[in-house]
Amino acid sequence: MTNTPYNPAQEGAQMQFDGRMSYTDYLQLDPILSAQHPRSDAHDEMLFIIQHQTSELWMRLALHELTAARATLQKGDFRPAFKMLSRVARIFEQLNSAWDVLRTMTPSDYTRFRAALGQSSGFQSHQYRLVEFILGNRNPAMLAPHAHRPDLLAQLEQELTRPSLYDVALSHLHQVVPLPDAILTRDAAQPYAPSPEVTRAWAHIYEAYENHWELYELAEKLVDLEDYFRRWRFNHLTTVERVIGLKRGTGGTSGTSYLRRMLDTQLFPELWELRTTL
Numbered sequence: 001m002t003n004t005p006y007n008p009a010q011e012g013a014q015m016q017f018d019g020r021m022s023y024t025d026y027l028q029l030d031p032i033l034s035a036q037h038p039r040s041d042a043h044d045e046m047l048f049i050i051q052h053q054t055s056e057l058w059m060r061l062a063l064h065e066l067t068a069a070r071a072t073l074q075k076g077d078f079r080p081a082f083k084m085l086s087r088v089a090r091i092f093e094q095l096n097s098a099w100d101v102l103r104t105m106t107p108s109d110y111t112r113f114r115a116a117l118g119q120s121s122g123f124q125s126h127q128y129r130l131v132e133f134i135l136g137n138r139n140p141a142m143l144a145p146h147a148h149r150p151d152l153l154a155q156l157e158q159e160l161t162r163p164s165l166y167d168v169a170l171s172h173l174h175q176v177v178p179l180p181d182a183i184l185t186r187d188a189a190q191p192y193a194p195s196p197e198v199t200r201a202w203a204h205i206y207e208a209y210e211n212h213w214e215l216y217e218l219a220e221k222l223v224d225l226e227d228y229f230r231r232w233r234f235n236h237l238t239t240v241e242r243v244i245g246l247k248r249g250t251g252g253t254s255g256t257s258y259l260r261r262m263l264d265t266q267l268f269p270e271l272w273e274l275r276t277t278l
């Protein structure tokens with residue numbers, strides 16, 4: 001044993017980065033680490049900012065994966081899509097664990113800077129809305145808060161013209177159990193209306209899964225994803241109740257009762273419905 005400090009340069013660790021791309025360069029850490037600007041002196045505002053910024057980064061990855069998963073699925077390539085969907089479920093698991101850090105902030109801590117947030121709110125997260133839209137929870141009313149940002153509004157509007165991940169899944173289901181035209185040619189921008197025909201079709205897949213492994217696995221991947229997504233909504237609601245009680249949201253909604261209503265949303269309704277009929 002020696003106490004001489006070890007110098008990793010001995011084994012070739014690169015120590016000089018003049019003119020070479022470094023870790024900080026590659027990861028663009030300068031803009032990322034200088035983007036935290038608390039608007040108050042409250043100690044916990046830094047936690048609040050970083051919690052949201054990291055969530056937005058994970059959502060950025062979720063969108064990258066979901067967009068690719070939908071495109072591969074559209075081509076009928078199930079396996080790579082499964083891998084991406086599993087990753088998205090893990091991203092939500094990551095976001096779920098992150099609530100534990102935020103929960104160390106008490107109502108007294110939050111009150112010290114809440115006024116500094118003005119009327120900003122997660123309700124205006126365009127990435128969150130895009131995730132919802134891609135998955136299939138579509139509602140043109142949610143476009144309004146983005147009217148002041150034509151670039152973001154255009155992204156959201158464009159997404160509403162594409163089939164959702166669930167629409168793509170249904171187009172594959174249709175290859176096995178023909179579905180009514182009204183479902184296949186529905187207006188992709190409008191909220192999805194569940195139908196007994198789709199429930200029956202999925203039930204058929206679950207009853208005879210030996211002959212429909214791909215669709216069966218796709219259905220379970222979607223249920224898994226929704227399961228994690230619901231946990232995120234639930235954790236959000238619980239944290240909000242813990243931190244602001246029944247106060248209205250800065251975004252103008254009723255707060256917990258709005259979020260509780262969102263908790264009832266079903267992304268892939270027939271996949272839940274079939275479990276009762278099976």
Ligand code: HEM
Pocket residue numbers: 051052055056102110120121122123124125128236239240243244248249250251252253254255256258259262
């Ligand atoms: C102390 C922490 C938090 C509080 C008190 C809080 C509170 C609220 C409230 C009251 C709403 C309803 C909209 C409104 O009127 O403002 C909301 C919506 C939302 N929040 Fe938070 N939130 C917190 C943390 C977070 C975090 C960490 C995220 C992660 C990105 C987040 C993302 C969202 C999203 C996406 C919505 C819209 C949900 C929907 O429309 O279904 N919130 N939040």
Ligand SMILES: N[C@@H](CC(=O)c1ccccc1NC=O)C(=O)O
Pocket residue numbers: 052114117120121122123244248249250251
């Ligand atoms: N809606 C929250 C404020 C809030 O949580 C928030 C504000 C600015 C940026 C992100 C936020 N997070 C989630 O809504 C509130 O009513 O206290």
